[in-house]
Amino acid sequence: MRISLALAGMLLAFSCAPKASNEENTLAQISDPEVMQYAIPGKALYESHCANCHQSDGRGLGKLIPPLRDADYFKESVHRSAWIIRNGQSGEITVNGQKFDQAMPPNPTLKPLEIAQIATYLYNIWGMKEGIITSSDTESYLREKPEGY
Structure with missing residues (x-):
């Protein structure tokens, strides 16, 4: 009797446990193990440095x-x-037809590898599949202002 009650309790616990969805667990969308090596620390860095404003789901405020x-x-x-992550941004921008004019602070302490990890994470979730954005790519991006910036 005790065994069947324990089994029933375990089944109930597992059937009621929250399920990870692509909405919640964006790392689940990445299947390439090499991309995952950058994306896993990139997710943690994003959550530490970016998600407070842009939100965990990337929908902004x-x-x-x-x-x-x-x-x-x-x-x-x-x-x-990559340039904005490091140097911040001020002035009006238009995103999806909507104007924004809130300054984004710079993150000068982030190393090129960390920016590459954040970018790799972000550019490989929510339906995007950019692949690895390497540290050397990022170093190159940080040396030269992007066009139109």
Whole structure:
């Protein structure tokens, strides 16, 4: 009797446990193990340095902070995104037809590898498949201002 009650309790616990979905667990969308080597630490770095404003789901904060998820401005240029992560941004931008004018602070302490990991994570979730954005790519991006910045 005790064994069957324990089994029933375990079944109930597992059937009621929250299920990871692609919405919640964006790392589940990445199947390439090499990309995962960058994306796993990139997710942690994103959550530490970016998610407070852009949110964990990348949808931003209403009309104050622009989204990254499904954002034309973000998708346009990995170079510009890496530059903004390091150097911040001020002035008006248009994202998906909506204007934003909240300054983003710089992250000067992030190393090129860390920026590469954040970019690799972000550019390989929410339906994007950019692949690895390497540290050397990022170093190159950081040496030269992107066009239109």
